Amino acid sequence: MGWDPVVLFFVFGLIAGLLRSELKLPPALYETLSILLLLAIGLHGGVELAEQASMALLWQMAAVLLMGVMLPLIAFPLLRLLRFGRVDSASIAAHYGSVSAGTFAVVVAYMLSEDIFFESYMPLFVAILEIPAIVVGIVLARGLSKNTQWRELSREILLGKSIMLLLGGLLIGVLAGKEAVGPLEPLYTSMFPLVLALFLLEMGLIASRQSGALRKVGLKLVSFALLMPWLGAAVGLTIGALIGLSVGGAAMLATLGASASYIAVPAAMRLALPEANPSLSLAASLGITFPFNILIGIPIYLQAAQWLLPGA
Amino acid sequence: MGWDPVVLFFVFGLIAGLLRSELKLPPALYETLSILLLLAIGLHGGVELAEQASMALLWQMAAVLLMGVMLPLIAFPLLRLLRFGRVDSASIAAHYGSVSAGTFAVVVAYMLSEDIFFESYMPLFVAILEIPAIVVGIVLARGLSKNTQWRELSREILLGKSIMLLLGGLLIGVLAGKEAVGPLEPLYTSMFPLVLALFLLEMGLIASRQSGALRKVGLKLVSFALLMPWLGAAVGLTIGALIGLSVGGAAMLATLGASASYIAVPAAMRLALPEANPSLSLAASLGITFPFNILIGIPIYLQAAQWLLPGA
Amino acid sequence: MGWDPVVLFFVFGLIAGLLRSELKLPPALYETLSILLLLAIGLHGGVELAEQASMALLWQMAAVLLMGVMLPLIAFPLLRLLRFGRVDSASIAAHYGSVSAGTFAVVVAYMLSEDIFFESYMPLFVAILEIPAIVVGIVLARGLSKNTQWRELSREILLGKSIMLLLGGLLIGVLAGKEAVGPLEPLYTSMFPLVLALFLLEMGLIASRQSGALRKVGLKLVSFALLMPWLGAAVGLTIGALIGLSVGGAAMLATLGASASYIAVPAAMRLALPEANPSLSLAASLGITFPFNILIGIPIYLQAAQWLLPGA
Amino acid sequence: MNETQTTATRRTLITIVCEAILESKLLKDLELLGAPGWTISEARGRGSRGVRSSDWDNNGNIRIEVVCSRRVAEKIMGHVQAHYYADFAMICFLSDVEVLRSDKF
Amino acid sequence: MNETQTTATRRTLITIVCEAILESKLLKDLELLGAPGWTISEARGRGSRGVRSSDWDNNGNIRIEVVCSRRVAEKIMGHVQAHYYADFAMICFLSDVEVLRSDKF
Amino acid sequence: MNETQTTATRRTLITIVCEAILESKLLKDLELLGAPGWTISEARGRGSRGVRSSDWDNNGNIRIEVVCSRRVAEKIMGHVQAHYYADFAMICFLSDVEVLRSDKF
Ligand SMILES: Nc1ncnc2c1ncn2[C@@H]1O[C@H](COP(=O)(O)O)[C@@H](O)[C@H]1O
Ligand SMILES: Nc1ncnc2c1ncn2[C@@H]1O[C@H](COP(=O)(O)O)[C@@H](O)[C@H]1O
Ligand SMILES: Nc1ncnc2c1ncn2[C@@H]1O[C@H](COP(=O)(O)O)[C@@H](O)[C@H]1O
Numbered sequence A, B, C: 001m002g003w004d005p006v007v008l009f010f011v012f013g014l015i016a017g018l019l020r021s022e023l024k025l026p027p028a029l030y031e032t033l034s035i036l037l038l039l040a041i042g043l044h045g046g047v048e049l050a051e052q053a054s055m056a057l058l059w060q061m062a063a064v065l066l067m068g069v070m071l072p073l074i075a076f077p078l079l080r081l082l083r084f085g086r087v088d089s090a091s092i093a094a095h096y097g098s099v100s101a102g103t104f105a106v107v108v109a110y111m112l113s114e115d116i117f118f119e120s121y122m123p124l125f126v127a128i129l130e131i132p133a134i135v136v137g138i139v140l141a142r143g144l145s146k147n148t149q150w151r152e153l154s155r156e157i158l159l160g161k162s163i164m165l166l167l168g169g170l171l172i173g174v175l176a177g178k179e180a181v182g183p184l185e186p187l188y189t190s191m192f193p194l195v196l197a198l199f200l201l202e203m204g205l206i207a208s209r210q211s212g213a214l215r216k217v218g219l220k221l222v223s224f225a226l227l228m229p230w231l232g233a234a235v236g237l238t239i240g241a242l243i244g245l246s247v248g249g250a251a252m253l254a255t256l257g258a259s260a261s262y263i264a265v266p267a268a269m270r271l272a273l274p275e276a277n278p279s280l281s282l283a284a285s286l287g288i289t290f291p292f293n294i295l296i297g298i299p300i301y302l303q304a305a306q307w308l309l310p311g312a
Numbered sequence D, E, F: 001m002n003e004t005q006t007t008a009t010r011r012t013l014i015t016i017v018c019e020a021i022l023e024s025k026l027l028k029d030l031e032l033l034g035a036p037g038w039t040i041s042e043a044r045g046r047g048s049r050g051v052r053s054s055d056w057d058n059n060g061n062i063r064i065e066v067v068c069s070r071r072v073a074e075k076i077m078g079h080v081q082a083h084y085y086a087d088f089a090m091i092c093f094l095s096d097v098e099v100l101r102s103d104k105f
């Protein structure tokens, strides 16, 4: 068997971008692809959830929420040690405490292609993990200042595109059930790899555009972006083991821990911490951590999970 | 069996919009979806038409044309009674005399999922019904004034996007025939529900944006938008029965009668009756009648048809 | 069996455009379709190439490169004879020496639907043929002038969208191999006809818009645009036979010879030979030669190949 | 004005923001009124007739610019006010610009 | 100014180019500051904060135009400079325009 | 000019509408000529070289705006006229604007 073509599409985009090729996808296509991915993940999760929901889930959800609080608290002191300013550190920490739905789509495809079982309600955890790190990041930067417009901010985050699509898909899946959702199945079966491949092509192009910013900000940021995924994965793996996830589920939670947001959090930070430099977090998250997870991280996290949970 | 996921997508869009979520589809995607729906409906109709065309069809087409003339003549006095101005009444009547291709796509999916037979040439009736109400509406507002630029107007209507796509699809289907069209089948089989679901998601978002206008224009308009579908459906059902349609066909004609245009007619009215307030008709058609038909009307119209045509 | 629906979509677009219908596809959809076509062709070619590559291929590639040099050298004197200016002649010659990926997609679909074998690596030839004619065209206009910024120009051509996508797809196909690419198969199986049909609908609309320019430039250009495909096809057929292609492969090389570029070359000419009138080449290539090849040429080239290579 | 400028000539720029559906009608008018050319871009906005956004068919605005003589600009402005202001979402304003190659405008 | 012009009135056009993410915030501000309307189009560009292109979520610019009185324009310009110039990619400039139906602005 | 305005400074806005294909070339030129920044939006239009619409690859226009000193604006205008007017669809015009934080331009 050859290379994973989905990953090759990412590499293709990356190389085309670094060569400064004219190649680009229309923005509407990129947006469509990310909508389809989020809906597919949510819908599939919802369909399965309806069949397997259990009381234990609530407890697991709480643990995952806690994980979202812990991750930025690990990232922040590390960034301060590397001598980033307080607000920049808080902002970057929020990005790494949150998750990347694109990375999640890749790990889903990977588990399916490797035929590894995972808990069907993982998409729920993606939605849960998006939020707490943002709150923690803001508090790290501002303290519990009364000036932060929490109300407006929480509206903006909860009603943001990615959470709406994930939760909307989940709910529709739960309400409609497996049989009724059948006609929409191509979304997460025959079409999923194709949508993901095109999405990763664009992600490669986007990642390549970070190279300029990366050269400017230098080694400190790169080292953080390469180190933090290991810490995030370790936390995810540990929590996954503690709450009794399967090997596949734990590896996925590790991947979520290792991933950094590049959609929801940048928008939130721009409004809540405008003085933070947005190109720092984007360069790290898109230019380093996303490629690292896609190309190297995911198989390692799976192996680690298999070693940690041999019986599962 | 659970809820119909396609309808749930509409509800999802509606709720997301009412919550003022950031969620929106790129305009190019919405346009693409409506192109695909119209082509699919037309193509499928054409393929079947080629196999089943009969002389009776011409006669049926004339009856449907007549129906398109009658509907605005029913709506207009009702609107005048509700004390809408003459031009506004004429414009709203034109909207309700014409049809909504989106509603038609939903009723097609519904009939297919319920396994109910319908005449394959129904898309032809959609194209026929789009036009006469516009003419009647203009005459109602202006009389047979010589000032109306009928020539330019009829070009604009006949060559409008939705009629072109429906008729183009029909013709291609007829000319190519079932076997040759085979490779395009996914358009109206595996892909159709997905395209429809995304389309309805956007329709939900669009419908939600009418809430502001609805609050302004008040109860009169809402009552009209809730009453008129029943009248339109009754007319459609009667004519369907008279021209000998099957139960499914009659229910679909009822749905067409009950539906109101929100694409072709608004554009035509804006140019032919610019002094009519466009937000009245859109608020009624998109904000009330479309949701009503999708969520409540269609199953009722089918039951009515089954009751009226027990033997068919 | 009826008409080819894919071709009917082109005719539909052509007629809708000539009738000045409102019908148009969103630009992002057109771009998406052409990206999908190029990727599909490349990927499919790459997958097969990995299984069947041979040393003979290198030699064939050189011959095809030579063909790309010859074609503009045939077109140029013909154009001068027809009294086109030197720079315009060079520019038009470059268009006709290069190839149209859209025409290639149609011939692929045609061969598949007629069940005719062709060499899987044909997409490679498309990429090879795109370039040399541009260089020859510039030299014909300018001589070997030092003023031409060859460096910048070659970057622009090699890294242009269509070559990147074709080669990117090819490489991914080769590296991943048949089995791994399996999940992406819908791209060049179930979805291919649909993507091509929509693409041709837009091509018909675009071609129709050339009618104004054609009326202005007159008969000389039209005759060239109708004559040159025969010459190009003859060259392609001859070279195809000489390098030992199958009947299908030779017919495809003939089609490539007969086709004229309307994407990569116009952009290159605009920058390298700005004083050439761009509407001449586009009107000829899009308004005449593309429709000619799609509607009439391809079946003829196939018949010619079958007659020339009876044993193959 | 700066002294170094020798060839630049004064012209008037008329900018119209209006419902997209008026496009083909307005362009015919502009031609008849003697506009030497025009530039259009998509827009959205808010005015006395409420919010107009382009995320849905026909509901957006367009922004038309014409560089022309003062006389033509005023003719255009008068025309659109007389014919469209009453029934359509629309604004229109003039400003002074300088061009080279004034024969073009 | 040309003599034939009788009804046109002077107003000020304020143009703001800024990060797209500021849109809803800025529009609320404009309303509070008394802008009678606004027109937005998508844009990209380069300035002191580097290149901003719209080919990716949230990374593009918008270009906002408001036709209003000089007073309101200056209020808006002062406000955006005070609140956004420090942390956001943004420029802002004023120019003179003439309008008909000056009551609208 | 209004008396209340104390900090605003005069600058020149140069607007170029041209074939989209010129974009990267022009942007390099602008940088060399000293433009402090630029804003681009997509456009379509009609001029002496016929109709240009963006519904198809490479056939649309772009609209470039640069706020800069009068001197730079004239340099840019002269440059594009000398290099591009003959062979490309293009127009170019200047207008007066006022900015705050004039050091930025
Ligand atoms: N004061 C203003 N400044 C800038 N644009 C405006 C203004 N007023 C209206 N517009 C634009 O013109 C369109 C139509 O205006 P109206 O007819 O007032 O609704 C609006 O949708 C806005 O795009
Ligand atoms: N001198 C300028 N002329 C025109 N547009 C500019 C100029 N400087 C900045 N811009 C625009 O304003 C945005 C923000 O500028 P800045 O805050 O300087 O990065 C840029 O992305 C450009 O779109
Ligand atoms: N008088 C004008 N007013 C506004 N825009 C113009 C004018 N003339 C030309 N343009 C724009 O500039 C582009 C190129 O003009 P041209 O080189 O005259 O074809 C056109 O496609 C229009 O977008």
Ligand code: NA
Pocket (backbone or CB within 6 Å): A071, A095, A096, A097, A098, A099, A232, A256, A257, A258, A259, A260, A261
């Ligand atoms: Na994380």
Ligand code: NA
Pocket (backbone or CB within 6 Å): B071, B095, B096, B097, B098, B099, B232, B256, B257, B258, B259, B260, B261
């Ligand atoms: Na109706």
Ligand code: NA
Pocket (backbone or CB within 6 Å): C071, C095, C096, C097, C098, C099, C232, C256, C257, C258, C259, C260, C261
């Ligand atoms: Na050729």
